[in-house]
Amino acid sequence: MKEQTIDRIRRFTEDRDWDQFHSPANLAKSISIEANELLECFQWSDDDYDIQHVKEELADVLVYCRNMLDKLGLDEDEIVNMKMEQNEAKYPVSKAKGKSDKYSDL
Amino acid sequence: MKEQTIDRIRRFTEDRDWDQFHSPANLAKSISIEANELLECFQWSDDDYDIQHVKEELADVLVYCRNMLDKLGLDEDEIVNMKMEQNEAKYPVSKAKGKSDKYSDL
Amino acid sequence: MKEQTIDRIRRFTEDRDWDQFHSPANLAKSISIEANELLECFQWSDDDYDIQHVKEELADVLVYCRNMLDKLGLDEDEIVNMKMEQNEAKYPVSKAKGKSDKYSDL
Amino acid sequence: MKEQTIDRIRRFTEDRDWDQFHSPANLAKSISIEANELLECFQWSDDDYDIQHVKEELADVLVYCRNMLDKLGLDEDEIVNMKMEQNEAKYPVSKAKGKSDKYSDL
Numbered sequence: 001m002k003e004q005t006i007d008r009i010r011r012f013t014e015d016r017d018w019d020q021f022h023s024p025a026n027l028a029k030s031i032s033i034e035a036n037e038l039l040e041c042f043q044w045s046d047d048d049y050d051i052q053h054v055k056e057e058l059a060d061v062l063v064y065c066r067n068m069l070d071k072l073g074l075d076e077d078e079i080v081n082m083k084m085e086q087n088e089a090k091y092p093v094s095k096a097k098g099k100s101d102k103y104s105d106l
Numbered sequence: 107m108k109e110q111t112i113d114r115i116r117r118f119t120e121d122r123d124w125d126q127f128h129s130p131a132n133l134a135k136s137i138s139i140e141a142n143e144l145l146e147c148f149q150w151s152d153d154d155y156d157i158q159h160v161k162e163e164l165a166d167v168l169v170y171c172r173n174m175l176d177k178l179g180l181d182e183d184e185i186v187n188m189k190m191e192q193n194e195a196k197y198p199v200s201k202a203k204g205k206s207d208k209y210s211d212l
Numbered sequence: 213m214k215e216q217t218i219d220r221i222r223r224f225t226e227d228r229d230w231d232q233f234h235s236p237a238n239l240a241k242s243i244s245i246e247a248n249e250l251l252e253c254f255q256w257s258d259d260d261y262d263i264q265h266v267k268e269e270l271a272d273v274l275v276y277c278r279n280m281l282d283k284l285g286l287d288e289d290e291i292v293n294m295k296m297e298q299n300e301a302k303y304p305v306s307k308a309k310g311k312s313d314k315y316s317d318l
Numbered sequence: 319m320k321e322q323t324i325d326r327i328r329r330f331t332e333d334r335d336w337d338q339f340h341s342p343a344n345l346a347k348s349i350s351i352e353a354n355e356l357l358e359c360f361q362w363s364d365d366d367y368d369i370q371h372v373k374e375e376l377a378d379v380l381v382y383c384r385n386m387l388d389k390l391g392l393d394e395d396e397i398v399n400m401k402m403e404q405n406e407a408k409y410p411v412s413k414a415k416g417k418s419d420k421y422s423d424l
Contacts, residue, residue, distance in 0.1 A: 001107065003184045008190050015109060016197060017204045022161065025152035028145045029361050031167060031177045032244055035141040036354035039134045043347050044312035044339050045132035046258075051178070052343050054130065059189035061137060062182065065168055073162060076168065077111045083165035084114050091122060100256035112400035125314050138350055142248035147239050150233050152364075200298050204361035213319065217395045220402050228409060229416045236372065237364035240357045243379060247353040258343035266342065267392060271401035273349060274383055274394065280376060283371070288380065289323045296326050297376035303334060310335045312408045 001066065001076075009066050027068040034060040107172065107182075115172050129195040133174040213278065213288075221278050239280040246272040319384065319394075339346050345386040352378040 013019055038057035041049045069076055090103040099106070119125055144163035147155045175182055196209040205212070225231055237291045250269035302315040307308055311318070331337055356375035359367045387394055408421040417424070 021206045025148040032141040035138040042131040059185040069124045079161045079165040100127045237360040244353040247350040254343035267397045271397040291373045291377040
């Protein structure tokens with residue numbers, strides 16, 4: 001996300017004095033709630049979805065994730081790279097290629 | 107997210123030939139599943155959470171969001187700015203300041 | 213659910229002195245968390261699921277729903293019938309038959 | 319749930335010819351979606367919730383759980399008792415009393 005977009009999200013919260021509601025726990029609930037509004041786009045069909053609706057709900061998930069990164073003072077690239085390192089170790093190409101099994105079943 | 111981090115996520119999927127599993131519907135399920143692993147960090151307490159665990163689960167949400175952006179050919183900044191414009195209109199500062207009400211109740 | 217099964221769930225909570233953790237909000241989180249462990253059974257495939265795993269996760273959802281009914285002093289049949297009355301009005305057979313549209317789109 | 323309530327739920331689905339949409343995977347998504355509408359009642363506050371809204375959303379979760387039990391031919395008491403047996407073993411009173419730790423941390 002560009003710095004300008006991040007700033008817009010931060011200003012939105014500040015202007016409304018909403019930081020008081022953004023406890024990490026409330027943001028975790030919010031990410032799940034928005035993730036399920038996204039899931040609702042696919043509730044009865046995998047293929048027949050409204051792309052505009054998908055964009056809006058995915059954006060909502062991303063905004064709350066950004067709020068949480070900010071709240072906890074986390075760097076997105078740092079935590080994603082830390083997790084990708086774990087994932088690369090848990091799912092070695094030789095074992096995981098072409099398979100959707102969980103690492104514990106590989 | 108930096109281009110380098112995005113590339114790492116893409117390579118991870120490609121190397122494992124996992125694009126076949128990444129239908130938008132499956133990614134929507136995955137975002138919700140990971141969002142709930144994040145929520146589990148706060149299941150019984152708002153304050154007593156394991157920050158390392160939070161980082162890992164938030165990273166998982168972000169990785170699946172990136173997978174979905176890629177799958178649908180979406181630009182993160184574009185959809186977030188589009189949604190922020192909607193949010194700014196739905197929650198005018200004059201009405202929403204200091205309140206956690208849903209826009210329909212403002 | 214039979215009275216005997218309900219009693220077993222209540223005794224389980226009492227014996228462990230867990231009522232203190234069962235705020236309505238924590239139970240709502242728990243229902244969502246378990247619902248997503250159920251969803252995980254279908255993460256990458258609609259058809260290739262482990263029925264034993266499905267049974268266990270669905271049971272977990274039902275147990276937390278029972279905890280919430282108890283916590284709030286609700287009668288399951290009463291709230292389900294109240295909601296079914298709403299659903300029957302929102303989705304008249306003449307309009308909804310054979311369609312998966314949301315009532316607002318019918 | 320009383321047999322009469324269960325019948326009402328079944329008739330609702332049959333009258334609308336909706337069984338075609340009720341794959342186990344779609345019902346798992348639906349349970350998660352409704353669980354998150356329930357969670358939304360507690361998004362910004364643990365205590366200041368609308369009890370009527372809570373009743374409606376909890377009822378929706380229960381209805382979709384009933385749909386899934388029916389779809390898979392499962393007996394609610396059987397699966398709940400099976401799971402409670404597992405829970406009783408995973409959380410012995412002597413270790414779990416008064417603690418909200420996950421069994422793997424006890």
